[in-house]
Amino acid sequence: MxxxxxxxxxxxxxxxxxxxxxxxxxxxxxxxxxxxxxxxxxDELSYDKMFADADRIYRINADVKFGGLPEQLGESPEPMAETLMRDYPQVELATRIRDQGSVLIRKANVTSNVKELNSAFVDSTFFKMFGLAFLDGDVTTALTEPNTLVLTRTAAEKHFGVNNAVGQEMVLNNLGTFRVTGVMEDMPKNSLLRDHTVFISMPSFQFAQIGHWGSLNYYTFVKMVPTADMANFQEGLDSLLGRYLIPWIQDYYPGMTEASFRASGNFINYSAMSLTDIHLQSNMKTELSANGxxxxxxxxxxxxxxxxxxxxxxxxxxxxxxxxxxxxxxxxxxxxxxxxxxxxxxxxxxxxxxxxxxxxxxxxxxxxxxxxxxxxxxxxxxxxxxxxxxxxxxxxxxxxxxxxxxxxxxxxxxxxxxxxxxxxxxxxxxxxxxxxxxxxxxxxxxxxxxxxxxxxxxxxxxxIQSKELGYEKAQILVLEDINNVNGQEQSLKREVLRLGQVQSATLSSFLPTPSARTGQTFFKEGANNQEDAINMENWRVDHDYLSTLGLELITGRDFDVRIPTDSSAVIINEATLKTLNVSAENAIGLRISSDLGASEDAITYQTIIGVVRNFHYDSMRKNIEALCLGIGRFPGSLAIKMGTQDVTATVSAIEGIWNTIAPGQPFNYYFLDDSFNDSYxxxxxxxxxxxxxxxxxxxxxxxxxxxxxxxxxxxxxxxxxxxxxxxxxxxxxxxxxxxxxxxxxxxxxxxxxxxxxxxxxxxxxxxxxxxxxxxxxxxxxxxxxxxxxxxxxxxxxxxxxxxxxxxxxxxx
Amino acid sequence: MLLQLKNIFKWVNSGGQRIFLLKDINLQVEEGEFISVMGPSGSGKSTLLNVIGMLDTFDEGEYHFLDESVHTLKEKHRSNLYKEYIGFVFQSYHLLDDLKVYENLEMPLLYKKFKGSERRAMVADMLDRFNIVGKKDLFPAQLSGGQQQLVGVARALIANPKLILADEPTGNLNSQQSEEIMQLFKRLNEEDGVTIIQVTHSEKNAAYGSRVINLLDGRMV
Incomplete structure (x- = not known):
């Protein structure tokens, strides 16, 4: 039928x-x-599940408010891993990853650098934590010593080939000479470390073992024993504040207790997030890679x-x-x-x-x-x-x-x-x-x-794309990795400005596009205590920042090269007025400082000389928050405002200048409006x-x-x-x-x-x-x-x- | 006695009026009869045939088929009854266009759950008997009207029904084809003892039968 x-x-x-x-x-x-x-x-659901024991691996998150605004971070303090390992028997293994971002790397005997976009300092237990095997080298000892590193297959192939890399010397710009001690398979495409190609031994990082509980810079992963009771572990995490953090804070704020810390509205809550939840559920200010x-x-x-x-x-x-x-x-x-x-x-x-x-x-x-x-x-x-x-x-x-x-x-x-x-x-x-x-x-x-x-x-x-941003993003070329020109950034800027099509240029730590930035704690003169602290982003810029990006002053004045005291002056944005609780007129001349907790005569103040109209420096998903600009040498990039003609010729002229000033360094640039679009x-x-x-x-x-x-x-x-x-x-x-x-x-x-x-x-x-x-x-x-x-x-x-x-x- | 209709009434309500399709029909059919039902258009011939074939219901009266009281049976039993004992022949043949002649003949056997070997034997026998072996792999559209009706009759007969109901079986055929089909009916009736009830407009066709029933406005006259 x-x-x-x-x-x-x-x-x-x-x-x-x-x-x-x-x-x-x-x-x-x-x-x-x-x-x-x-x-x-x-595919989205498969993230990080390929790691052995993935169900027992957790990342320690930190939910922090200490002065300023609350922040949610995927990173924890430097002693966290060691402490957890020592104090909690249910923790089988703990390891840290300190994200280093892009590095310029080369073989010891060549001069031209290769840029690896993602690198990190990792503890030697890193490979054991994630069950990673080596193609060459000894996985147990690979990163125990300072100045050693491990390359992924792709990275190794660029320089040596997979089988010849171990034992070779490599130079990392600004970090020194390193010996390759292992080559590993590329990270799976659906893992949170998918883009990382260079893993540097943690002992190479000089601040990795100083017992500093204050900064949150280490992604800390723990592997629990199979029988671990997570509720119990959470209680343990909650007790860290009283046992370790408060004693550490007391060095800076004598007399502070857990009670007084909480009384001023502060908190530091640690929690464990399952490795396999990170991709879809974690939305922290910083992440190892973009999440879904x-x-x-x-x-x-x-x-x-x-x-x-x-x-x-x-x-x-x-x-x-x-x-x-x-x-x-x-x-x-x-x-x-x-x-x-x-x-x-x-x-x-x-x-x-x-x-x-x-x-x-x-x-x-x-x-x-x-x-x-x-x-x-x-x-x-x-x-x-x-x-x-x-x-x-x-x-x-x-x-x-x-x-x-x-x-x-x-x-x-x-x-x-x-x-x-x-x-x-x-x-x-x-x-x-x-x-x-x-x-x-x-x-x-x-x-x-x-x-x-x-x-x-x-x-x-x-x-979003056509909204008045408060700054001009068109025709701005951004040169990256300015910190690699060996202090020649001023002459780079001078040379670039000579080009006919270049209208202006500015060296700065940050540009108004979404990126990993953290706030800093400030206070108004005369209000030097925890409760009155405000949190704002603090960008280092030069005298041409406002004019190059077309930022509009609503009151006060721009930085002036002829006024030497401007080196300790700041320009704030409108949003800061609200935080400081002053009007635009009264803000001019006000002094602020970030030397929280210091004695009165040790405090250095910065004077507000201008207020710029709010500009969208972060995603449109977020409100514009407090921000101050100050003169400083912390150049991350050189932003160059160009005319609309001969763009290609201008770019190659800039490349020529770059190659004379920083021979062997890769020439990386992007256009600000592209970067803006990328963020959406x-x-x-x-x-x-x-x-x-x-x-x-x-x-x-x-x-x-x-x-x-x-x-x-x-x-x-x-x-x-x-x-x-x-x-x-x-x-x-x-x-x-x-x-x-x-x-x-x-x-x-x-x-x-x-x-x-x-x-x-x-x-x-x-x-x-x-x-x-x-x-x-x-x-x-x-x-x-x-x-x-x-x-x-x-x-x-x-x-x-x-x-x-x-x-x-x-x-x- | 094969079947008996007692005081059968069938009506529809239209505009507050009751219109009778069948009115007080009394009919007794013996096994081996060949009955022709005649009457003008709209006189209820097809309705009567459908009632006898249990495809349609009636509103009043009694219907006995073999030993069963059809009027008391549930739908399910009724359809089992007609599937078992009745074969239908239609004016427009109603062969399944997507099936070959062979498959059309096989269809009722499939529904009656005959085994494959039995089906093959029965279909081969029928093809032989109707002299259409050469046509077995053709589709209905490739046959003439007369041949299609031949297949239709063969299909109605294949599962050995006790009764064949034919609603103007020659209505779509020319006179020569008609003649052949009526000869076939006569032979089936006389030689194989199949009981046949046919609806027809033609006096000539009616003459093949042993008895004629005349209908007018739903009444037997």
Missing amino acids: FKNHLKIAWRSLKKQPFFTFLNTFGLAIGMAGALLIALYIH SMQNIYILSFVAIFLVVLAVVNFMNLSTAYSLKRAKEVGVRKTLGSDKSDLVRQFLTESGFICFLSLLLAVGVAFLVLPLFNDLADKAISIPFQNPMFWAILIGATLVVGVLSGTYPAFFMSRFIPVKVLKGSGLSDVGGSKVRNSLVVFQFAISILLIVATVVVYQQLNF DAEQRLGQIFSVFTVLSILIACLGLFGLATFNAQRRTKEIGIRKVLGASISQISYRLTTDFLKMVGWAIIISLPIGWYAMNQWLQDFSYRIEVQWWMLLLAAFLAIAIAVLTVGYQSIRAAVANPVKSLRAE
Whole structure:
């Protein structure tokens, strides 16, 4: 019987190629989309799980407020690892990673440097903690001595080749000469250390063993014994404050107790976060590498479910519509002795058959577009063809989809009553049109929702990108690694300024783009105690900073080279006024200091000479906080304002200057507006992903609508013929056929717009600076939906309307 | 006695009025009869046939088929009954377009759960008997109307029903094809003892039968 079902399925699908195509293609698109999303989510969920004992590894986080604003950090103090190891038997192993960022590295006998983007000082237990094996060298002793380092395969290949690296000498700029003691496999792409290529021994870092509880610079990982009670461990972490931190603070604030520390609103809370939670749940001020977000996982899961549901709905709709053509078959089969359950099985076999065709097509499509998707999502996902689990899940999911999409049509069709359907030879109306219509409404409602979401996401992005930032980001080239020119930065700046196209340049520690910065504690003159301390960012700049970046002073003056005392002057931003609780006028001349706790005569004060209008130096997700600029030599970068002409020539001229002043150092630069755009990468990607899947869902909905319109035109051939004979015009008839569908779209609009408005307003809450959802965005989505529907249905309607009535009536 | 209808009424309500489709039908059919039902359009011929075939219900009266009281049976039992004992022949043949002749014949056997070897034997026998062995791998669309109806009759007969119900079996055929089908019915009736009830408009076709029932406005006259 099953064989017979399959045979019938194949033949009836072959007989209606158009219907089969619509159904298969629609399902395949939905499945391919969902498959890609599932692979993406699977990849996101797999982060750091490949490490041995990953479930027993935790990172110590710190939730800190000590003067200033509260901060959440993934880093802890330097003695943390050692202390935990010593005091807590449930800690099997503790290790530290001190992120060092980019380093310039070269073989001892060559002069030109290579820039490695991510390096870190690590304890020698690092490899044991994460179960990392070496390709060459001894993993147990590799980083026990000062001035040793371990390279990953990729990094080793750049200089020596994998097997020749161990024992070689390398020079790290500003850090000295190091011996390579090991080569390890590259870090897995889905691990938090994926970008790190150079691991330097912790003993090489001079401050790594001084027992300083105050600075939070070490990512501390602990591996717990299998039986460890985490609640108990948390209590232990809570007791660290009283046992270690307060005694350490007392060196600086004699007489401070835990009670008085807390009484001034301060806290330092340590907690253990599971290694495998870090990627999706940790959103600290600093991280070892950029994390994903659970929110995006949820959003994408919804999109995937939407896609499949849309495709399933499509399938149901088309199947029931086209089943009218098979009503006769059902009638005949019933008179020949078929049970209802036989018919149900037969139709389920058919939908299962289509589902598997779609599955094959979907896997093919997914395979073809995977490179594009990887590009879009910034991933390196591959389809695990060899994995039997993958196929098992895929086939299981397909069966579920087959049953979901086939059940309603199967029961619908098996209910046909023989006497009714065997009467005529033409198509009879067998009902179910209400269900079909509501399914179309549902599909369009989802499509409209997705359109609204796409429009709002893009509008918000646009808003961010075009918002008045308070500084000029256009035509500013940023030279990196200025600290590697061996103190020649002033002459570099002078030389660059001579170039015709260069308007101005500034050396500074920070530029107004999101980056890892921490605040510093300040106080107003005369308010030198903990409670009155304020937290603000403190940037070192030079005299040309304001003019180069176009920052606007609202009161006071810019730094002036001719006034020597300006070396101890600061310019604050508007937000600082609020923190200091002064007006702009009164702020000028006010003195502040960061020498908290020092005796009065040891304090050095800085005088406020100007206030700049607030500018967006961090993500639009955050509010603008207090910030002060002071003259200082702490150059991180040289920002160069250029004219709009001959950009390429100017860049190569700057490179020429760089090569004379800093021979052998890599020339790294970027444009400030690119960097700005990069910081909204996540939103950009979300926007792109949204638009891709919106297009897919609309496509699916259109396939369904097109199929229904085609079918409807066929079913109403007789009605159309009669109307024409009675004198209806072509336009009247096509209008009639089209408006039927537009009514459904109308309902979809009514249902989906309020939901879309609400949902997108929720999404926007994440941004401190955001747009409102405007009526025109909703209107645009509605208009698009109507336009798409008209285009889809219109063709069929007109074709039906121009057909010769004699033909259609005779056929009946 | 094969079946008996006693005071069968069937009606529909339209605009507050009761319109009778069948009115007080009393009919007794013996095994081996060949009955022709005649009457003008709308007189209730097809309705009567559908009621006898248990595809349609009635509103009042009693219907006994073999030893069963059809009017007291549940839907499920009723359909089991007709599947077991009744074969249908339609005016527009109603062969399944997607199936070959062979497969069309096999279909009722599949539903009755015959084994593969049995099915093959029975289908081969039927093809032989109707002289359509050469057509077994053709699709219905490749056959003439007469040949299609031949297959239709063969399909109705294949599971050895006690009764064949034929609703204008020659309505779509030309006179020569009609003649052949009616000859076939006659032979089946006389040689194999199959009971046949046919609906027809043609006096000539009705003459093949042993008894004629005339209907007018749902009444036997």
